[in-house]
Structures are given as C-alpha cells and as structure tokens.
Amino acid sequence: MQRTHSPTLRRRRLSAELKRARSNSRMTTTQVVKQLRWAAGKLSKIENAETQTVKAEDLEALMDLYNITDGAQRDALHALAKDAKVRGWWSKYREVFGPQSLPDFEAEASTIRTFESSVIPGLLQTPEYTSALLQGGRFTEPEAISRRVDARVERRQILTRFSPVRLRVVLDEAALRRPMGSSETMAEQMHHLLYMAKLPNIDVQVLPFSAGSHAALVASFSIMEFPEPLDLPIVFIETATGGLFLEDTEEVEQHSVTFSDAQGSALSTTQSAKFIADVLKPLESE
Structure with missing residues (x-):
C-alpha cells in the first residue's frame, strides 16, 4: 500500500500557508475580505480549513493580494488545493x-x-x-x-x-x-x-x-x-x-x-x- 495523501491534512496545510502569507503582508481578515469583495465568512472558512474546496481563482486572488510572486510557491499552493479534493x-x-x-x-x-x-x-x-x-x-x-x-x-x-x-x-x-x-x-x-x-x-x-x-x-x-x-x-x-x-x-x-x-x-x-x-x-x- 502506497502512502496516501490526506485531503484533510492538505486543507490544514493550505490554510496555515495562507494565514501565514496574510500575516506577512500585514493585512487583517477584514481588509482582505473588503479588498476582494468577498462574503464576510469566506476567508475565515478558508483559513480554518472549514471548506473542502478552494477555487483556483480564489487562490490566485489571495496570492496576488499577498504578493506571492514565486512561481514554485504558487504552484505548490495550487497543488495543495488540488490534493485537498482527492478522496482517500x-x-x-x-x-x-x-x-x-x-x-x-x-x-x-x-x-x-x-x-x-x-x-x-x-x-x-x-x-x-x-x-x-x-x-x-x-x-x-x-x-x-x-x-x-x-x-x-x-x-x-x-x-x-x-x-x-x-x-x-x-x-x-x-x-x-x-x-x-x-x-x-x-x-x-x-x-x-x-x-x-x-x-x-x-x-x-x-x-x-x-x-x-x-x-x-x-x-x-x-x-x-x-x-x-x-x-x-x-x-x-x-x-x-x-x-x-x-x-x-x-x-x-x-x-x-x-x-x-x-x-x-x-x-x-x-x-x-x-x-x-x-x-x-x-x-x-x-
């Protein structure tokens, strides 16, 4: 049996990475939500791993806002989001x-x-x-x-x-x-x-x-x-x-x-x- 990816762990890891990126950009959740024109609880669900799917366009918007420009890092975050949807x-x-x-x-x-x-x-x-x-x-x-x-x-x-x-x-x-x-x-x-x-x-x-x-x-x-x-x-x-x-x-x-x-x-x-x-x-x- 090969080591299987855990979608739950992928969601937790993606959430932690995005939360850290927001912190590094010195932005509050309120500022992010206002700038992206999202519903009040959307970012909270993403950062607390309460949503099973983070859409690619939403992830792109967050990375742009947090000034994540490194291509490898962006690809890695997209890979996490993709793996979080795979069933074990x-x-x-x-x-x-x-x-x-x-x-x-x-x-x-x-x-x-x-x-x-x-x-x-x-x-x-x-x-x-x-x-x-x-x-x-x-x-x-x-x-x-x-x-x-x-x-x-x-x-x-x-x-x-x-x-x-x-x-x-x-x-x-x-x-x-x-x-x-x-x-x-x-x-x-x-x-x-x-x-x-x-x-x-x-x-x-x-x-x-x-x-x-x-x-x-x-x-x-x-x-x-x-x-x-x-x-x-x-x-x-x-x-x-x-x-x-x-x-x-x-x-x-x-x-x-x-x-x-x-x-x-x-x-x-x-x-x-x-x-x-x-x-x-x-x-x-x-």
Whole structure:
C-alpha cells in the first residue's frame, strides 16, 4: 500500500500557508475580505480549513493580494488545493468512519502514540477479534460487521507499507484479559500482537494491574504526529458516536505528557512481550 495523501491534512496545510502569507503582508481578515469583495465568512472558512474546496481563482486572488510572486510557491499552493479534493481509500467506507475520519490523519502520520485501556488497539487487531468485539456493540448485522472488519484491515496497512508509520502503544492489562470470542480467537490475537511487536516500527508496552494508580486512568486516546512542520499533532479520542479530534496545542501537550507518564509506569517492551506470552499460554491449552 502506497502512502496516501490526506485531503484533510492538505486543507490544514493550505490554510496555515495562507494565514501565514496574510500575516506577512500585514493585512487583517477584514481588509482582505473588503479588498476582494468577498462574503464576510469566506476567508475565515478558508483559513480554518472549514471548506473542502478552494477555487483556483480564489487562490490566485489571495496570492496576488499577498504578493506571492514565486512561481514554485504558487504552484505548490495550487497543488495543495488540488490534493485537498482527492478522496482517500477510506471514502468508500464513509458509513463506517463518518465525515471526518481517523484514516484521513493516519494516512500521513509519521508517528502514532496510543494508550488503550479496554481492548486491543484497532491497528493491531486480527479480523476475528474485531468481529467478536463488534458483536457486542450496536452493529450486529453480519453485513455491517463485515464492512467494519474490512475497513479496519485496510487501516492497519499503514504499519507494513513502504515507509511505515511508527506506532507506540501502551496497553492496559485489561485489554489482554478481556475475552473477545473464543479462546482460539484470543490466542490468535495474542500471537498477532507478539508478531507485530517484533517489527522495528512498533513498540508495545503493557501497563499491568500491579502498577496501581497511574496518569492514564482516562479515556483511551491516540496522538498523531506528522512529518511536515505545518501539520501540527492531533489527538483522537474514540466516542460512542464516532470520535473526537483535539487540535488545541495545550490539549495535545497534556495528552502527550499523560502518554509519557503511562509509558513510565508500563513494563519495558521486552518485559511486555513476556507478559503477553504468559497470557497466551493458558489460552493455547484450553
């Protein structure tokens, strides 16, 4: 699977570039809107990445106004605007992921740090485990479950593609102990977890019950970081209705500190592999 462009990230990057260009030109949003004779909220939507499409003529007008004369820079901004309209593979699973989807950010993430308190993280799940997990939720129709399993299988390809994402996982012991489906399903999941943890781009640390109280006694969350400096980190928190994305710098920093603290309370990767192997043993004898 090739690295896929994220239209959402392209919109965020284009917005950041245009906002910086306006700042460099020492113009206020009011001045820009007045000079271009735009509706009051048009520029705000562009600068906050709230519009999916920035028309070529609108982009040209902004670049002219901001005195962006370098041809390469103008071409790069047009390329960003064009890529922001391209749909990723996840668009075919729109009913699964919703309008603002997690794979939209995962596609270009360089590093993902995940704390999971209850279940194996989606990127490390086997299809059988995912299916058993979903059967306990609202989507119990076989077709609906199958679609969600297929979508999750496609998501995890970012771990094994060329130039894969770096995944750092802190996993509460409860996620290993909670049975999903049969013993065979759980045994296969533990084998898969151990296999994936051996990959050079993946670290898995277990946070055992014996650690007692720790900093991450909160909802599960993921922090995604990106290779481009303009693409600021973002936090994803899964909810009953889909998910919540946090982009505020202070909130992202707080979750980053929480993750680091959880890592400090967790077992090392070597100790964690042994811990998972010990969980696996009784499953294989059942």
